[in-house]
Amino acid sequence: MSTATAFEKARAEGRATLVGYLPAGYPSVDGSITAIRAMVDAGVDVVEVGLPYTDPLIDGPTIQTAVNAALQAGTRTPDVLRVVEAVAETGTPAVVMSYWNPLARYGADAFARDLAAAGGAGVITPDLTPDATDEWIPAARSRDLDTVFLVAPSSTDERIAMTTDACRGFVYATSVMGVTGTREQVGDAAAVLVERTRKATDLPVAVGLGVSNADQAAEIAGFADGVVVGSAFVRRMLDAADVDDGVAAVAALAGELSGGVRRR
Incomplete structure (x- = not known):
């Protein structure tokens, strides 16, 4: 399934899409696969598979x-x-969340080829701007992969237009300025940013950075097409006594958030 199909399915059901993140390899490769499958079974519509990197610029202490x-x-x-392949086997779109350096080192064409072969839907590149994508966009387009870039409250209208024009699949709107991590409040800037972004594109707009509970998910679902949750899932894994407890914890959170994006 493509991310476009996932968003269309959620829209047809009158709700927002739930996007959940976990890094590959934590607590182990097999453990991350088990946890992600549990998240999918509990209601996650699109999975962000984190590619571990030594210098995660926008990630807070939990994900780091x-x-x-x-x-x-x-x-x-x-x-x-x-x-990614394990996620794709569930019929759920898997997008890799990766900084540019690991992709450049692997080779843009090679990564696009191997990601497509694994059944991946695309890549979110948080530190790559659309005006610096001479290598990545052609490689991704050649394999029909989504290219997801970020817009922020500080983005000018011109920047939003340029960014959304380079996006495929959906647009990632960061609800706050700063690094990832759960927050008590989502912030009014998110709704304003979604409204501004929708003036520039017909693509779905998903909001992330800070969502940690069903109430926040419901709030964002009231104005955005998708709700992205990362640190809250990772925190459940970090706080668990063992892998089984962690899997149960992320599944429980996914169920709660899934209920949140369905509220009206």
Whole structure:
């Protein structure tokens, strides 16, 4: 399934799409696969598979802790592709969340080829701007992969137009300025940003950075096409006594959030 199909399905059901993130390789490659499958079974519509990287610029301490553990355990890009393949086998779109450096090192064409072969739907590149994508966009287009870029409250209208024009699949709107992490409030800037972004594109707009509970998911679902949750899932895994408890915890959270995006 493509991300476009997932968003269309959710829209037909009168709700927002739930996008859930976990890094590949935490607590192990097999453990991350089990956890992600549990999230899907509990209601996650699109999965962000994090590609562990040594310099995660926009990630807060929660995700950094898990990513570092995955790297220390030896997780590498082929392992990420194995996780993507496992997600794709469930019929759920899998998009890789990756900084540009690991993709450049792997080779843009090679990564696009191998991601497509694994059944991946696309890539979110948080540190790559659309005006610096001479390598990535042609490689992604040649394999029919989504290219998802970020817009922020600080983005000018011109910047939003340029960014959304380069996007395929959906647009990722960051609800706040800053690094990832759960927050008490989503912030009014998110709704304003979604409204501004919709003036520039017909693509679905998903809001992320800070969502941690069903009430926040319901709030965002009232004005956005998708709700992105990352740190809250990772925190459930970090706080668990063992892998089984972690899997149960992320499944429970996915169920709660799934209920949130369905509220009216």
